[in-house]
Amino acid sequence: MQKANFFYPLFRPGLIFTEIAKGNAFSSPALAFMLPVLLILPPLFLWLGTGMFGWRLGSASPLYMENTVRLIISLSYFGALCIGFFGTVYIAQWMGSTYGVKKSSRAYFSLLTVVFFPITVASIAHIYPNGFFNVLILLPTLIWCMSLLYRGLPVALEIPPERGMLMSTSLVGWLLVGAVSILGISVGLWTVGIGPSIAV
Amino acid sequence: MSQSNQEIYHDAVVKRLIQFSVFWVIIAMGAGVYLAAEFIWPTIDFGQFWLSFGRLRPVHTNGIIFGFGVSALMATAFYSVQRTSHVPLFMPKLAWFCCYAWQLLVILGAISLLAGWTSSKEYAELEWPFDIAIAIIWVCFGVVFFGTIATRRIRPIYISNWFYGGLIIVIAMLHIVNNLAIPVTFGKSYSLYAGAQDAIVQWWYGHNAVGFLLTGGFLGMLYYFLPKHSEQPIWSYRLSVISFWAFTYSYIWAGPHHLHYNSIPEWVQSLGMVMSLILLAPSWATMINGIMTVSKAWQKLRVDPALKFIVLSLAFYGLATFEGPMMAIRSVNVVSHFTDWTIGHVHSGALGWNAMITYGTFYFLVPKLVGQPLHSIRLANIHFWLALSGTILYILSMWAGGVSQGLMWLSVDDYGQLSFSFREIMASMTSYYGLRLIAGLIFFIGTILMAWNLGMTMRGRNTVPVTPPPVPEKFRLDRKAGKDETTIAPGVPAA
Numbered sequence: 001m002q003k004a005n006f007f008y009p010l011f012r013p014g015l016i017f018t019e020i021a022k023g024n025a026f027s028s029p030a031l032a033f034m035l036p037v038l039l040i041l042p043p044l045f046l047w048l049g050t051g052m053f054g055w056r057l058g059s060a061s062p063l064y065m066e067n068t069v070r071l072i073i074s075l076s077y078f079g080a081l082c083i084g085f086f087g088t089v090y091i092a093q094w095m096g097s098t099y100g101v102k103k104s105s106r107a108y109f110s111l112l113t114v115v116f117f118p119i120t121v122a123s124i125a126h127i128y129p130n131g132f133f134n135v136l137i138l139l140p141t142l143i144w145c146m147s148l149l150y151r152g153l154p155v156a157l158e159i160p161p162e163r164g165m166l167m168s169t170s171l172v173g174w175l176l177v178g179a180v181s182i183l184g185i186s187v188g189l190w191t192v193g194i195g196p197s198i199a200v
Numbered sequence: 201m202s203q204s205n206q207e208i209y210h211d212a213v214v215k216r217l218i219q220f221s222v223f224w225v226i227i228a229m230g231a232g233v234y235l236a237a238e239f240i241w242p243t244i245d246f247g248q249f250w251l252s253f254g255r256l257r258p259v260h261t262n263g264i265i266f267g268f269g270v271s272a273l274m275a276t277a278f279y280s281v282q283r284t285s286h287v288p289l290f291m292p293k294l295a296w297f298c299c300y301a302w303q304l305l306v307i308l309g310a311i312s313l314l315a316g317w318t319s320s321k322e323y324a325e326l327e328w329p330f331d332i333a334i335a336i337i338w339v340c341f342g343v344v345f346f347g348t349i350a351t352r353r354i355r356p357i358y359i360s361n362w363f364y365g366g367l368i369i370v371i372a373m374l375h376i377v378n379n380l381a382i383p384v385t386f387g388k389s390y391s392l393y394a395g396a397q398d399a400i401v402q403w404w405y406g407h408n409a410v411g412f413l414l415t416g417g418f419l420g421m422l423y424y425f426l427p428k429h430s431e432q433p434i435w436s437y438r439l440s441v442i443s444f445w446a447f448t449y450s451y452i453w454a455g456p457h458h459l460h461y462n463s464i465p466e467w468v469q470s471l472g473m474v475m476s477l478i479l480l481a482p483s484w485a486t487m488i489n490g491i492m493t494v495s496k497a498w499q500k501l502r503v504d505p506a507l508k509f510i511v512l513s514l515a516f517y518g519l520a521t522f523e524g525p526m527m528a529i530r531s532v533n534v535v536s537h538f539t540d541w542t543i544g545h546v547h548s549g550a551l552g553w554n555a556m557i558t559y560g561t562f563y564f565l566v567p568k569l570v571g572q573p574l575h576s577i578r579l580a581n582i583h584f585w586l587a588l589s590g591t592i593l594y595i596l597s598m599w600a601g602g603v604s605q606g607l608m609w610l611s612v613d614d615y616g617q618l619s620f621s622f623r624e625i626m627a628s629m630t631s632y633y634g635l636r637l638i639a640g641l642i643f644f645i646g647t648i649l650m651a652w653n654l655g656m657t658m659r660g661r662n663t664v665p666v667t668p669p670p671v672p673e674k675f676r677l678d679r680k681a682g683k684d685e686t687t688i689a690p691g692v693p694a695a
Contacts, residue, residue, distance in 0.1 A: 162501035173515030
């Protein structure tokens with residue numbers, strides 16, 4: 001089969017998981033192009049959104065932040081995503097030895113690129129940074145990503161579905177911990193004055 | 201030591217406790233869903249005091265903790281202590297007394313809460329007559345449990361019994377000390393403590409009720425049922441013993457993190473924070489031990505939906521035990537406290553850990569008790585996905601809502617005035633509460649499916665008689681000689 005199309009992760013994930021298993025899905029240059037694009041999209045949308053519409057917490061008027069603060073938040077977001085993505089690849093490889101995976105790093109990178117693809121595209125919701133609007137868009141997308149992980153991991157890494165289920169659950173545990181860490185770190189930064197102004 | 205062939209394990213009481221536990225989870229979770237709806241439509245209390253949030257909320261929490269949780273813990277403790285001690289229950293009639301007296305207590309307690317009797321202490325709302333009854337039944341529970349261990353025929357005391365034992369001893373201590381009060385009338389008393397002391401004692405109780413009941417007790421469940429279920433020994437028995445002692449030592453200090461920025465000494469707050477962070481180590485040691493144990497039994501997942509619940513419960517246990525210490529850090533707590541983030545955290549533990557480990561255990565245990573396969577494996581699989589999606593939706597909606605809420609509480613304008621009123625903040629939460637209601641309903645529907653599935657499995661069937669198996673000679677405890685015959689070190693697994 002020819003190399004996977006850039007948008008296959010959205011429309012034909014089943015096919016792409018089989019291709020990852022065969023080592024055909026993404027070439028290294030394709031990954032090198034896709035990954036930075038995907039990782040930069042969410043912070044870019046956030047930066048645009050907070051400038052255009054302001055940060056909306058609910059009923060009140062939008063909160064407009066200074067350009068420097070917006071930039072720091074967006075860069076921190078980008079950093080967190082990079083650490084999160086590469087950390088997940090590393091953790092998945094580490095877990096893989098327990099679950100009997102014998103695949104190269106490229107397979108892990110490709111698998112997780114496909115899994116996270118929908119959420120990075122859906123981060124376009126950040127352009128209108130209303131808290132609930134973003135939750136409404138990102139939550140179903142997140143469930144979609146989880147289903148891709150559970151369905152795709154055993155196929156792409158060529159392990160039995162039962163072992164795949166165990167490994168996927170372990171990764172979900174790791175990702176939830178990662179998500180709550182980002183929350184904690186963000187709140188910690190706000191209390192020291194980086195981010196929205198709060199009376200602490 | 202000779203072993204009578206007439207002896208059989210007392211499993212009927214285990215089955216009855218499971219039935220009560222399932223009954224309570226339906227009632228209490230139903231109350232929770234109703235409360236979630238009240239946040240969106242406050243008028244659905246129809247002006248009835250007993251349907252108001254203030255009265256229904258403690259029914260929800262007490263029903264889940266004492267009705268569902270304690271019934272499940274009594275059931276699994278009675279089941280596992282017999283098998284790990286190779287003797288039937290000590291004083292089985294007392295075990296039946298514990299079973300029925302506890303249910304009566306929870307029912308009457310729930311009615312008293314609906315009637316407005318409350319000590320106003322969170323998770324210890326029941327008034328003094330109930331507190332005395334709890335203490336008596338709890339001591340009876342301890343007599344049955346420790347009596348069984350004392351009459352055991354095997355030298356080592358298996359790790360699950362250490363956790364169950366810790367649960368019984370520490371909860372008795374916490375309950376009695378925290379509920380010391382001066383009765384004024386039959387339905388009203390006043391705490392023996394005042395002011396900051398009252399707050400410290402209350403959260404010493406409150407946090408350790410979570411610790412030793414909702415964590416320690418359920419770890420006892422995990423350490424017995426995970427190896428039995430996966431047919432694998434614990435990955436590292438030594439790690440389980442170390443984590444037990446580290447857990448027991450560090451948990452008891454962590455309560456003051458509930459009182460950050462409050463009128464208690466700052467060093468007490470800092471101590472609570474530091475001990476909470478230390479607590480991460482034994483918690484994750486247990487999680488890793490569980491995951492590594494189950495990772496050897498992956499083939500069983502093909503035919504066994506119950507194991508999926510246990511696997512998932514470990515993931516949420518890892519999340520909740522990471523999130524808790526993180527929220528105990530004062531700079532995080534300043535935003536997270538008094539927000540729905542805390543509610544999300546509690547439910548990542550209650551739904552993701554406590555409910556899932558219990559559901560997995562019930563799916564495993566009930567067919568064994570009645571000697572019949574589970575009525576519908578397909579239904580159990582559907583339940584699994586409902587439970588997973590309900591929990592994730594609940595947690596994420598409360599994270600998002602909670603952080604937004606925290607920012608709004610702390611937001612001030614250029615003049616230093618609060619930017620948002622209480623009413624505005626609550627109004628902005630409605631959408632998140634809508635998501636929370638959907639999440640709760642999804643989880644609740646799954647629980648109803650389980651109740652029906654287990655009910656159909658048990659329907660019209662008695663428990664299968666099981667006799668204690670002989671104990672291998674090298675592990676045997678010789679009581680007649682007044683000493684044990686074994687040469688093995690304490691702590692070697694028996695199960």
